[in-house]
Amino acid sequence: MADGSHPFIASRRGVLAGGGLLLSFTVAGKAGAAEAGGAGGALNAYVRVAPDNLVTIVAKNPEVGQGIKTMLPMLIAEELDVDWDSVRTEQALNDPTVYGRQFAGGSMATPLHWDELRRVGAAARVMLIAAAAQGWGVPASECTTASGVVHHAGSKRKATYGALAGKAAGVPVPDLKTVPLKDPKDYKIIGHAKRQVDTAAIVTGKPLFGIDVTVPGMLYATYEKAPVFAAKVAGADLAAAKAVKGVRDAFVVEGGTVLDGLLPGVAVVADSWWAARKGRDQLNTRWADHPTAKQSSAAFAAQAVELSKAAPQKTERNDGDVAAALKGASKTVEAAYAYPFISHANLEPQNCTAHFKDGKIEIWAPTQNPEPGRQLVAKTLGVAPEAITIHMIRGGGGFGRRLMNDYMVEAVWISKQVGAPVKLLWTREDDMRHDFYRPAGWHFLKGGVNAAGDIVGWHDHFVTLGENGVAARSAGMGATEFPARFLTNYRYDLSMMAAGIPTGPLRAPGSNAIAFVVQSFIDELAHAAGADPVAFRLKLLGDKPMVGDPPSGYAAGRMAAVVKLAAEKSGWGRKLPKGSGLGIAFHYSHLGYFAEVVEVAVAPDGAVKLVKVWVAADVGRHVINPFGALNQVEGSVLDGLSGALHQKITIENGAAVEGNFGDYQLMRINEAPPIETHFIKSDNSPTGLGEPALPPIIPALCNAIFAATGKRIRQLPVDTALLKSV
Incomplete structure (x- = not known):
């Protein structure tokens, strides 16, 4: 998963080469043109237009199932103005001198490439129009494009991109910053569902994956x-x-x-x-x-409890006077939450x-x-x-x-x-x-509400893995994590314990665990206040559209909108059979605002049946590939549910106990619920979808279990034995 940096900063120039059109731009490259067989072949190009009008578009980032080999070329193809059926895609080599940083993580492909790669396609279209206009002796402004063909309405002439590609090699390269982009109402590829380009090969068993590679000798x-x-x-x-x-x-x-x-x-x-x-x-x-042989999950948990009773090692945030607020609260709630190591x-x-x-x-x-x-x-x-x-x-x-x-x-x-x-x-x-596990963590919480049903104080003593004041990889929590900035009295204390266990980012790193804790505890406070969980959350979000300043601001209005939509679509408040319940949660991560509702039915023996899931999302004004978007949302939901219900890596004597799917269960197809997804098209730049749908599903599930049984889940994975009613 990614940090907050922007590793892809391209120049605004392009390169033409070869027998057709070959367009690329580099991090520190020079603009220029090269004839067939010239220097352009050494540059990793994004676009090639062959004489037969076949367009090859290179996908710069790694493909690990998230659909990036399809989505990124869609951006280029849209502005190039070609039919998707005429496009072929290629996976780029790793070449940072041409592409900048190439990575798959953090749901960053869309925000980093939305503008840049559309401009690559637009630049190629400008060059092709210029080549046609020069040949016909007409102004370029009088020419239009459609489906890989340049048209001049006045003279009724037209030429395919393939026929123009050679001439386009002599056209000056436009500045990517100034090329005109399409009006979104004219999009024919962006926003239209496209199958992943490798789907046919995958379902027919063709060798595509690392495990399939063979080389001579x-x-x-x-x-x-x-x-x-x-x-x-x-x-x-x-x-x-x-x-x-x-x-x-x-x-x-x-x-x-x-x-x-x-x-x-x-x-x-x-x-x-x-x-x-x-x-x-x-x-x-x-x-x-x-030395790590002395460490274990049980020992970490025991040490966390001891640390929670002592003064914290650090105070990360301290707004107002939490102690006084809790002392004056009408009702207070104390809870200890924990989540385990899990494997990818x-x-x-x-x-x-x-x-x-x-x-x-x-x-x-x-x-x-x-x-x-x-x-x-x-x-x-x-x-x-x-x-x-x-x-x-x-x-x-x-x-x-x-x-x-x-x-x-x-x-x-x-x-x-x-x-x-x-x-x-x-x-x-x-x-x-030998994984880099999602780190285990322990949260010791105190919260209070007043007679009006408002949260008046929140204290989280978070115990995590780390040394010398630095959290282990993916084990930390930011000082602005919700509900910080939304409460007058909020305190976040931090203590750490050393560990020799490898940890690392797992889908929606940090958020996949923090959302479980925060949204579950909000639910506890809502019930303590005697408030409806949806209304309680909307009241907490308030009426300010934005809390905090960019780029770390929290768009409360966007979140409130998805909460309302998820509640509406799920029929929140409807009467349910005995043993059934609805739970809601929301979370902001990876630039996406998500709210999710889960309906469960809990049998007398504690078995949890997932009846249905509703997802409401705001990832900006465009969903580039609706097929890919649904795949990512539904995959995230199932991934989160699978982890919440089944998954745990146990450390004993410094080593992982679980080693295969027999003792580390993944969700089976008969457990998977139907998922209904709704997108709000807000006036914001489009963002990624690989991760932000996962965090809310875990607390939504646990809150639904509470609604069905009255029993609160404070430790993952869910122990169904605790849910038995017989």
């Missing part, structure tokens, strides 16, 4: 690491592994201590992956002692194919963040970054796990050792027990 590898993270190899039966038929080599890798780098382990390389796996079974690896559980385990030869490295990897992978490999192996080529291969799920590139550096190290191209493939157990 390739060997297969496994890499065994210690159950306790970063523990060194104390010994291994390498000879026994080498004796297995098909095994070419087995060796110890010293590795280091950085959890997202090359860790110690034992590699087995063979003619087939199965032979490598069988060789690994013979290793009988012994591991050195490591990508359907495709981590893998990478690499070839180290003559000081140069070629990599084929399903990575979300290729450039940091390049730098990691370069630093670890002592090669220049320019000597590394990275092919961004489609990933079978990412969700933040593939922002780290530990598997990439492992594959390269093994390839260098054996002197051949190597495909490294992790087992499912490797993947789950």
Whole structure:
């Protein structure tokens, strides 16, 4: 997932080259034109128009199932003014000198590229019009385009883009800042549902994913690491592994201590992956002692309780006088909330194919963040970054796990050792027990309401993982997290405890846990006040359209609108059967405003049936690909429900206990509820959809369970045994 930076800053110039039109712009490139076979072929172009009118558009960012290989080219194709049926897409190589930072994370693809890539398409259209106008001796202003054809109404002449592409190479490149863009009412691609460009290949089983890569002379590898993270190899039966038929080599890798780098382990390389796996079974690896072996989930939880009773290590925010407000409240509520480590559980385990030869490295990897992978490999192996080529291969799920590139550096190290191209493939157990987990966390809350039903005080003592005042990766919470700034008396204290457990961003990092706590506790306060949960939330949001200043302002009006819409569509307030309930929650993350309602039916034995989910969203004035948007919203909802109901990684003796889908359950299809999604088209720039639909679903579920049973869920995953009524 992404930080708040804007890594993609393109120049405003383009390049023409080749036998057709080839348009690109670079971070620090120079504008110019190149003839066929010239320098333009070395620039990673966005657009190629062939003489037969076929348009190829390059997708710059990694594709991990979020549909970016379809959505980004749609932006270019719209302004280029071609029919989508005539467009083919290609995945770009990782090339930061041309594309800037290429990554999949943080739902940032839309906000970072909405303007820039539309202007790329518009620039190409301007060049093609100019070429036609010059040839016909007419003003360019009299020419129009449609479906890949330039028209001049006065002379009734027309020419296809393919026919004009060669001439367009001599046209001065327009400044991207000044090219005219379409009126949205004329959009024929943006806002129209398009299937993912790889769908046909996926459903027919064509090789697309990292796990499918093959290169000539390739060997297969496994890499065994210690159950306790970063523990060194104390010994291994390498000879026994080498004796297995098909095994070419087995060796110890010293590795280091950085959890997202090359860790110690034992590699087995063979003619087939199965032979490598069988060789690994013979290793009988012994591991050195490591301090993390003393850590466990139970110990973290016990330590969190002790820390909550002591003075906080830091106070992150302290508005008003919370202690006095709580003392004067009509009713107060105290609650302790907790959530566990969870795994990304990508359907495709981590893998990478690499070839180290003559000081140069070629990599084929399903990575979300290729450039940091390049730098990691370069630093670890002592090669220049320019000597590394990275092919961004489609990933079978990412969700933040593939922002780290530990598997990439492992594959390269093994390839260098054996002197051949190597495909490294992790087992499912490797993947789950060597993840960068969503960090566990503990919140100790006190809140109060007055006789009018207003929240008069809120105190959260958050205990998380971290050291020296710095939270572990994805383990923190910002000082402006809702309901900060909405309450006169608000205090957020923070305490940390050291951990040797690798953590990292998981879909909607931070928010996927914080929303559960905040929106559940708001629900508790609503019930303490005797207020309707929807009305209570709208009152809390207030009548100010914006709270705080940009860019960190909170658009309260936008949030109130989605809360009202979700309540309306779900029939909030209707009578439900005994054992059924509706729950609502909202959350702002990744620039998206979402409110969601869940209906559940809880059986006497505690079993939870998900009846239906309603989603209301505001992600700006345009939904670029409605098919992709629904996929992302529905996938996020199911992902969040799956985690809330089933998922937990337990740390014992410094290692992850769960290792496969038998003990780390994912939601089954018979559990999945129908999902009804509604978008509000607000007058705001469009934003991303990969993550913001996930956070509200977890508290909405838990609040619905409370409405159905009167039993409050304060710890995840949901323990259905506590919901039994018989």
